[in-house]
Amino acid sequence: MAISAIPLEAIIDILGQLGKRILKQPSLNQYQGISYISLWLRKDNLRKICELNYSNLDYLDHFTKINTRLEMYAQPRGIVCHWVAGNMPTLAFFSAVQAILSRNGSIIKVPADYRDLILNILDILNGIRTDVDGNIFYGADIVRLIAIVSFEGKNQLLSAGLSKVADCKLIYGGSEAIKTIAALPQKESCETIIYGPKYSFAAFDKEYIESEQFEDALKNCVTDVALFNQMACSSPHTFFFEKSKYSIEEVAEKLKTYFEQLPDNLLYQNKSQWMAANTINERAKYLLSYDTGIIKSEGLEWTILINSKSSLEEPVFGKCLFIKEVDDVRDTLDHITRKVQAMTICIADQNDRREFAKDATYRGVDRITTPGHIHDYDLPWDGILPLNRLVRWVILKTEN
Numbered sequence: 001m002a003i004s005a006i007p008l009e010a011i012i013d014i015l016g017q018l019g020k021r022i023l024k025q026p027s028l029n030q031y032q033g034i035s036y037i038s039l040w041l042r043k044d045n046l047r048k049i050c051e052l053n054y055s056n057l058d059y060l061d062h063f064t065k066i067n068t069r070l071e072m073y074a075q076p077r078g079i080v081c082h083w084v085a086g087n088m089p090t091l092a093f094f095s096a097v098q099a100i101l102s103r104n105g106s107i108i109k110v111p112a113d114y115r116d117l118i119l120n121i122l123d124i125l126n127g128i129r130t131d132v133d134g135n136i137f138y139g140a141d142i143v144r145l146i147a148i149v150s151f152e153g154k155n156q157l158l159s160a161g162l163s164k165v166a167d168c169k170l171i172y173g174g175s176e177a178i179k180t181i182a183a184l185p186q187k188e189s190c191e192t193i194i195y196g197p198k199y200s201f202a203a204f205d206k207e208y209i210e211s212e213q214f215e216d217a218l219k220n221c222v223t224d225v226a227l228f229n230q231m232a233c234s235s236p237h238t239f240f241f242e243k244s245k246y247s248i249e250e251v252a253e254k255l256k257t258y259f260e261q262l263p264d265n266l267l268y269q270n271k272s273q274w275m276a277a278n279t280i281n282e283r284a285k286y287l288l289s290y291d292t293g294i295i296k297s298e299g300l301e302w303t304i305l306i307n308s309k310s311s312l313e314e315p316v317f318g319k320c321l322f323i324k325e326v327d328d329v330r331d332t333l334d335h336i337t338r339k340v341q342a343m344t345i346c347i348a349d350q351n352d353r354r355e356f357a358k359d360a361t362y363r364g365v366d367r368i369t370t371p372g373h374i375h376d377y378d379l380p381w382d383g384i385l386p387l388n389r390l391v392r393w394v395i396l397k398t399e400n
Helices: 008-022 034-040 043-054 091-101 112-126 139-143 156-164 175-182 214-230 248-260 273-287 329-335 350-363
Strands: 064-067 070-076 079-083 105-109 129-132 135-138 146-149 168-172 191-195 199-204 236-242 293-296 303-306 320-326 340-346 367-369 391-397
Touching (some): 008 043, 008 135, 008 139, 034 091, 043 091, 079 091, 091 105, 091 112, 112 139, 112 146, 199 214, 199 329, 214 236, 214 248, 214 340, 248 293, 248 320, 273 293, 273 320, 320 329, 329 350, 340 350
Parallel strands (some): 079 168, 168 191, 199 340, 236 320, 303 320, 340 367
Antiparallel strands (some): 064 070, 293 303
C-alpha cells in the first residue's frame, strides 16, 4: 500500500506503538536518548506536532475548504534525502519521523556507527499494524519507503547521486559539511532544510541563584552537559551566573557535586583522541594561569573551568564546562548571534524571564529552555517548522 493511502491517524498510531516497543528492546537501551524517543512518540505528542505544523490535520488526507471557493491539500514532496551528523545516535530516527509524518520516502545517510540502531528500530516498525475504522494498516508499508545508506562524505560521486534524486534535502552538520552538501547538483524544484552548527549556553540571575530552585537546576543542567558528551548542538558549554551570595568558586563546588553523582553511563563516556587532547590542553592552560580556576575529575571524565572573560567559549566537548560571574544577567544578551540554538534561562521573576526571552530570541536564540530540558526535541527546531516545508501546499479552486 502506498503511504499516501494510509490515513495520518493510522501513521500516528503505528509510530505510537513503535515508541512503546522500543523500550522493551534491551539491545537499544545502550544508546543515549532511547527512552526519550519513546516519550516523544506518544500519540498525543505526535498529534500536537502535526497540528503545530499543519494547523489542520485534514489537509494531510484530502482537499479541505479554507474558504467558499478554495480548498487546500498538503501533498508530499517525494524523496527526502537526509545527511545526518554523527554527534547524536538517535538523530537519524528523529529526521526519519519527520518524513514519515509528511508521507515522504526517505534515503538516510547514516554514520556507520549508528546504522545498526536505526535498522533495529525499523525492524520493530516493520512488525506493527493498526486498525483504523475497520481497515488494517501496516508499519511495513512505511519501512518500504526508507533506505539506509552509509558512505564517506568525501565520495563525491555518491554524494552527488544522492543529491540529484532528492525532492527535499535535510542537512545536519558543521559549517564545511553544510557548504559542501548544499553546493551539490540538485533538482531545480528541490527544497533544502539546513540544521547547521549551533551553540548553546545558560544564564542565571541573582534571585534564582539564591532561591530553593537553584540546587535542582544545577543538577539538571549537569545532566544537560553530560548527555551526548556535549556533542549535540543543544549541549551547553558556558554558564553565566549573576553575582550573588555565592562566589563563583562556591557555585563550581556545587557543580562538582553533581558531576560526581552522574550515573556511570554518563560519567564514563568514550572520548575520541582529539576530544581527550582538547581537554588536556585546556586544563593545562588553566592550571598554568594565575587568574583562572579549575575543578576537575581525576581522569578526563569532567572539567569545570572558571574565568572572568565575558564571552562564550569555544567548545572543548567531553563534559568540559566554562563558568563565569557577571554583574547583570542581561549582559549575556551581548553574546547572542544567530548561531545560538538554545539557552537555558534561569530568572526567578517570570515577567523578567519573558522579557529576557523576547530580547534573546530577537537577537538570534531559537529555543529558550529550562534546566534538564535543553535537549528536548520540540518543534519548531532551529527556528523551522520542518513538516510544513516537507509538503507541497496545493490548492483547488471550485465554481461554487
